Amino acid sequence: MTNPDIFTQPLHLGLGATAAVQPAFDGMQWYADYAARTASDGREGRLVSAHRFTGNWTSWEMHPAGDEVVLCLSGEISLHQEMADGSARSLTLKPGEYAINPPGCWHTADIDGDASALFITAGAGTEHRPR
Numbered sequence: 001m002t003n004p005d006i007f008t009q010p011l012h013l014g015l016g017a018t019a020a021v022q023p024a025f026d027g028m029q030w031y032a033d034y035a036a037r038t039a040s041d042g043r044e045g046r047l048v049s050a051h052r053f054t055g056n057w058t059s060w061e062m063h064p065a066g067d068e069v070v071l072c073l074s075g076e077i078s079l080h081q082e083m084a085d086g087s088a089r090s091l092t093l094k095p096g097e098y099a100i101n102p103p104g105c106w107h108t109a110d111i112d113g114d115a116s117a118l119f120i121t122a123g124a125g126t127e128h129r130p131r
Contacts, residue, residue, distance in 0.1 A: 006118070010034075010049035013120075014041040025049070035123065047121045053077070053111040060129045062106045066122025070107075071098040075115025082106040093117075 004011070010022045012034070022034060038045045043065045050073065060082075070079060072093035080090045084104030091099055101107045103122070108131055 006048065006050040007052065007116075010047055012038050012041075013046040013048060014038065015044055031123070031126070043122060043124055045122075045124070047123045048118070049121070050116060050118045052114070052116045053109070054114055056110045057108045057131065059131050060106045060108045062104060062127045062129075063101065063122050063125070064103055064127070065124035066103055068101040068107075068122060069098055069118075069120040070101065071118040071120075072096065073116040073118055076112040077115050077117060078110040078112070080108050080110070 004021045008024050010025060012018075012020045012022055014020060022037075023030070034047065038047075046066075053075075070077070070093065072095055074095055077093045078090060079093060079099050079101075080088070081099075081101060082088045082105065083102070093099060106129070
């Protein structure tokens with residue numbers, strides 16, 4: 001048996017300080033299935049995932065249930081945030097640097113070359129909109 005790889009098999013942090021390996025990510029339907037699997041953890045559950053990027057994000061997203069941590073692992077990520085109060089900001093993350101998307105913050109990113117990031121997300125109620 002091989003060890004799970006965070007880039008293909010996300011992790012769920014749940015109630016009672018539990019950690020559960022999730023099935024391999026296979027597309028957008030995965031998120032709906034994840035929400036059903038972890039619904040009993042409510043707002044306290046956290047999805048831990050990592051993604052590699054070769055281009056700008058094509059949409060915005062927003063997590064109403066809690067903070068999301070975005071930790072740059074490699075490359076450079078320009079994170080754009082539209083806060084719930086209407087203010088906006090952009091910041092550049094380099095390896096080892098992180099940002100927090102607070103609840104209600106719409107966010108997207110531009111990628112300079114290749115980059116990767118680790119996300120710790122309060123995913124309940126996540127919304128998307130076109131960029």
